[in-house]
Amino acid sequence: MAKAFKLVTIFCEAVLEPLVIREFDKLGIVGYTVSDCRGRGTHGVRSGNWRMSANVRIEVMCDLPTSDRLMEGLTPFDRDYGLLVVRSDVEVLN
Amino acid sequence: MAKAFKLVTIFCEAVLEPLVIREFDKLGIVGYTVSDCRGRGTHGVRSGNWRMSANVRIEVMCDLPTSDRLMEGLTPFDRDYGLLVVRSDVEVLN
Amino acid sequence: MAKAFKLVTIFCEAVLEPLVIREFDKLGIVGYTVSDCRGRGTHGVRSGNWRMSANVRIEVMCDLPTSDRLMEGLTPFDRDYGLLVVRSDVEVLN
Amino acid sequence: MVFDPIVLFFLLGLLAGLSKSDLKIPAAIYEALSIYLLLAIGLKGGVELSKYPLSQLLTSSAVVLAAGMLIPVIGYPVLRFVGRLGHYDAASIAAHYGSVSVVTYSVAVATLIERQWTHDGYMVVYLALLEMPALILGVVLARVGEQREGQPGGWSALARIQWGRLAHEVFFGKSILLLIGGLLIGYVAGVKGYEPIAPVFKDAFKGLLALFLLEMGLVAASRIAAFRSYGAFLVGFAIVMPLVSAVIGIVTARYLGFSQGNAALLATLYASASYIAAPAAMRIAVPQANPALSIGASLGVTFPFNLFIGIPVYMGMAKTLIPG
Amino acid sequence: MVFDPIVLFFLLGLLAGLSKSDLKIPAAIYEALSIYLLLAIGLKGGVELSKYPLSQLLTSSAVVLAAGMLIPVIGYPVLRFVGRLGHYDAASIAAHYGSVSVVTYSVAVATLIERQWTHDGYMVVYLALLEMPALILGVVLARVGEQREGQPGGWSALARIQWGRLAHEVFFGKSILLLIGGLLIGYVAGVKGYEPIAPVFKDAFKGLLALFLLEMGLVAASRIAAFRSYGAFLVGFAIVMPLVSAVIGIVTARYLGFSQGNAALLATLYASASYIAAPAAMRIAVPQANPALSIGASLGVTFPFNLFIGIPVYMGMAKTLIPG
Amino acid sequence: MVFDPIVLFFLLGLLAGLSKSDLKIPAAIYEALSIYLLLAIGLKGGVELSKYPLSQLLTSSAVVLAAGMLIPVIGYPVLRFVGRLGHYDAASIAAHYGSVSVVTYSVAVATLIERQWTHDGYMVVYLALLEMPALILGVVLARVGEQREGQPGGWSALARIQWGRLAHEVFFGKSILLLIGGLLIGYVAGVKGYEPIAPVFKDAFKGLLALFLLEMGLVAASRIAAFRSYGAFLVGFAIVMPLVSAVIGIVTARYLGFSQGNAALLATLYASASYIAAPAAMRIAVPQANPALSIGASLGVTFPFNLFIGIPVYMGMAKTLIPG
Numbered sequence A, B, C: 001m002a003k004a005f006k007l008v009t010i011f012c013e014a015v016l017e018p019l020v021i022r023e024f025d026k027l028g029i030v031g032y033t034v035s036d037c038r039g040r041g042t043h044g045v046r047s048g049n050w051r052m053s054a055n056v057r058i059e060v061m062c063d064l065p066t067s068d069r070l071m072e073g074l075t076p077f078d079r080d081y082g083l084l085v086v087r088s089d090v091e092v093l094n
Numbered sequence D, E, F: 001m002v003f004d005p006i007v008l009f010f011l012l013g014l015l016a017g018l019s020k021s022d023l024k025i026p027a028a029i030y031e032a033l034s035i036y037l038l039l040a041i042g043l044k045g046g047v048e049l050s051k052y053p054l055s056q057l058l059t060s061s062a063v064v065l066a067a068g069m070l071i072p073v074i075g076y077p078v079l080r081f082v083g084r085l086g087h088y089d090a091a092s093i094a095a096h097y098g099s100v101s102v103v104t105y106s107v108a109v110a111t112l113i114e115r116q117w118t119h120d121g122y123m124v125v126y127l128a129l130l131e132m133p134a135l136i137l138g139v140v141l142a143r144v145g146e147q148r149e150g151q152p153g154g155w156s157a158l159a160r161i162q163w164g165r166l167a168h169e170v171f172f173g174k175s176i177l178l179l180i181g182g183l184l185i186g187y188v189a190g191v192k193g194y195e196p197i198a199p200v201f202k203d204a205f206k207g208l209l210a211l212f213l214l215e216m217g218l219v220a221a222s223r224i225a226a227f228r229s230y231g232a233f234l235v236g237f238a239i240v241m242p243l244v245s246a247v248i249g250i251v252t253a254r255y256l257g258f259s260q261g262n263a264a265l266l267a268t269l270y271a272s273a274s275y276i277a278a279p280a281a282m283r284i285a286v287p288q289a290n291p292a293l294s295i296g297a298s299l300g301v302t303f304p305f306n307l308f309i310g311i312p313v314y315m316g317m318a319k320t321l322i323p324g
């Protein structure tokens, strides 16, 4: 009953959240989960103590082709925004 | 020194948190981690701005048989609640 | 364009956050992500309702040797603090 | 103006939500405000109680409680047989309407004060009393009506309710705990002990209620969208049921010899539908019910209806039907 | 003392941030405080408005708006050609300085009150009016100046701006929504409706502003570090530009026949740089601009400059140049 | 009543926690309330200080500090040799009891005011002074007593303490920073500058303290459970030690010629055990100590003991032993 899926995790600036979700809508991705986080990367420390320095983690379970298309859709943001996109294997159990 | 484990991640409505933990207790699962999140799925947008629309992510590191039994224990919730259960491979390093 | 990496996830007491980040600095790890969580483990329930009972999840994407060295650097904390370190495979997509 | 200006904060929140503004009130603030409101109302009531003899409340409480239970008893068959809703949904919605809304009550008190009607602070005792029994009744209705695979429905299904857990949720759920706890602290502290904490729990009350209404508007906006798909019957129910309940309240108040102000408050309590305790309790105890329906009706329709139309109407009823 | 003691809270926050203290104000509290400040300022203004004829504001508003737009128009070429910044950064920073800072305005009002200058509460209308136009102008500047691969820059680039989305962000962004919403509620409520919520929205204002300044100090500390690497030009700009803007404000105020207090406030509005609405809007609309530059300048330099030096100077200007 | 009614909020929180109610105060609110309390106490003290000559405080401060250090010096051997605790735990617990509790102090002040005793606002200076030295002493005790593999214990172990980091945590830890920062701002602002922020920092103090006590009750409830497994000795210590410390306080106060009110406050300071600064500092500096023991004793036993029994007892001591 377990199905093989990809988990795409997007770490990015909080202001990007609505734009990333618009990308999901374009690709027909329905399900996603968002949580608040802070961090550090090539764009410096993002301490999360006000909106402009907060990060979000956006997780999407999807199949491989969708994850490829998602990655493509996010490429334009990569140039101007703090963004890290990673992918791993998961089984969806229900 | 690294041991192979399964990571089970449960995305569900915040009101389910105590019920899921009761399930852990039944199965003898001691360790778990919970964090607050928001999201969207087949049950619609869960914006997280009040308790009834908030989600939680519950993570459990356990062995394969326990993860199977956990999945079984969670099945009854699947019908009536927003719930997503995924599993992946991890090494526990300590 | 996807590169194989390791994701190291550290679950620990919130007071450890600055000490763990100091460890990253020593190892030359730039990027990391932190989020707040609560949980239960061998050190008991950590309900997250005040700082002394709060946990954090610290995630680092890095290569295998760095993840090994990181694990080593964290060993001294393992004795006295609530700490769980896990590792899994990820592709970094950007 | 027919309504108190603080209800405009609800409209502002609603507008923000419907226009997809980026305005968001953090969940922590929502929690803190609701804890504050419950405590403040309890404290106020306790201080008032310390001025009156308790005995007269005991006799009237039983009547208020019994009359209040008519609401889910009337609501369930209407929802089930007129509205053709499933029995779990009918039971859950009936429970929401049998329970009460703390914020609706607070706005009614503010409106009374603004229009210089008098009322007794111990009315909050009824607020605390009325919150839970309807929820229990709702669970009972849901279980009695159910037909599970191989399991008998009917009264024997009651044995399957986890009474212990339900009782625990009734008495130690945060809203009852804070209301009753506040009542007791206020009662013990009395007027003199209340004074130094009054700047927070009394003077700031209406301003913080305004902020809470802003938040409720935001939340209601998200519910309205979810609710639109469920047709006209439920909207009608969410408007007519409060009016029926208010009439029961006025009749009960008249029978008990309440003043006009107290009668208007009792009518408001009966007419209001819960959205703090009930949604959480029903989600756990009757998971088969769709929360979009019950929360949509109580928060998306009845709550604003009461704020803008109901409260003035119930005050009018009290003025007409209760001897001055 | 030349400045109001509440600005010391900013210094305390700055010290905490620079000394890497473990003091942290939770993000939820930051959000709640900024919602509170915007609402409280709007409400106060609305109540004041309800006492005056609106007509006189309409005529002066157009002048205040037009004069205010001079600021980004002057700022952009200075940043671009004197400071040799990229055109996206120049446009974004110009937009920040054309917009306004709610907290700087609030501190100016507090200082006026402390020094017993009079001013009119409806000045907050200009605050609301000035917040957004400069942001739109900034986006226009950014698009007109751009040369994308294969795409023409110049005026035809304006067609590529998503006007609908921008308009939405202008009118339904939380700061405008709360300011205007507060104004309308205050206007409708009037003095009598405002009274019961005044303990929260008026009496508590200055204390909560102090807490917000503490937080701003913490945030500014993190910006100062990021900013140090960007050289002396931008620091100079962040100090000289407010002074130039203030002069424009005083001249405009004199032309419109403002009182000394109102003139000082208009100068402060012009001189202040946004760090609530502008950073968020620019990050979305002009993503090529580096936010470390604009936020560093506005929050790390101009904001403290205005607090400690600017406001007293602008009051001095008003005293000298405006007939008493 | 022998105690101030606000301590009932602690009981309510405790009850909620022990009964596993779903009442939860969000962590952000806990943080905000503790920042508020520290700042408000500092400010109040600073304003009071601005009315008095500082010189007399300097001489008495040294005595108060020296006498206060007796507490961990007495506590450590008792814990180590009578209670047979490990030396890390003994050192950590001794440090908690040598340090002070801001909320216990606040409740004592509220009780004094309610019973119309006078006291001097500058007592808060001792609160700030006493918070940290005991923590340093605790670290020193922990290091001196330790025997690590191949490393000598004893005084030479002191060289291994990271003095720089410790000093940083002492002076820039949030509690000292806010207390001292508040003191300085209050001192600079004076009575006149304090007035406009007083609705938040003075009038709202007791109400917000009540909410904080509610939260402390919830936290204490979780500690009591963890603590039960550790036997009667520690419970005894957590009750007897405060009484001993209070006697030291009364003697010191008498030696310094304090008034009855000030003497009761000094006794309370000595008797109180830290749970804001100490747990965090000890967790980092002496990680081998089990926090369940120290937090369980200080928050689970000593804190409620002081609230309900200690403070009235110390006031009784002051009345008996200090000339009126």
Ligand SMILES: Nc1ncnc2c1ncn2[C@@H]1O[C@H](COP(=O)(O)O)[C@@H](O)[C@H]1O
Binding pocket: A011, A012, A013, A038, A039, A040, A041, A042, A043, A044, A046, A055, A081, A082, A083, A084, C030, C031, C032, C033, C034, C059, C060, C061, C062
């Ligand atoms: N190596 C990493 N491991 C985990 N998170 C990272 C890493 N690099 C970046 N991040 C996260 O991604 C955000 C944006 O990264 P960047 O674009 O490199 O600034 C950071 O603020 C972190 O939250």
Ligand SMILES: Nc1ncnc2c1ncn2[C@@H]1O[C@H](COP(=O)(O)O)[C@@H](O)[C@H]1O
Binding pocket: A030, A031, A032, A033, A034, A059, A060, A061, A062, B011, B012, B013, B038, B039, B040, B041, B042, B043, B044, B046, B055, B081, B082, B083, B084
């Ligand atoms: N494809 C997905 N990827 C990530 N999270 C999801 C996905 N589908 C559902 N979720 C999460 O699981 C919750 C419940 O899902 P559902 O039962 O489909 O409403 C949602 O609110 C999301 O937080």
Ligand SMILES: Nc1ncnc2c1ncn2[C@@H]1O[C@H](COP(=O)(O)O)[C@@H](O)[C@H]1O
Binding pocket: B030, B031, B032, B033, B034, B059, B060, B061, B062, C011, C012, C013, C038, C039, C040, C041, C042, C043, C044, C046, C055, C081, C082, C083, C084
């Ligand atoms: N099996 C587990 N699965 C998920 N999280 C865990 C597990 N064990 C421990 N944790 C997390 O790691 C923290 C420290 O664990 P411990 O050191 O066992 O107390 C706990 O508070 C949990 O948040």
Ligand code: NA
Binding pocket: D071, D096, D097, D098, D099, D100, D101, D245, D269, D270, D271, D272, D273, D274
């Ligand atoms: Na009702």
Ligand code: NA
Binding pocket: E071, E096, E097, E098, E099, E100, E101, E245, E269, E270, E271, E272, E273, E274
């Ligand atoms: Na400006």
Ligand code: NA
Binding pocket: F071, F096, F097, F098, F099, F100, F101, F245, F269, F270, F271, F272, F273, F274
């Ligand atoms: Na002490």
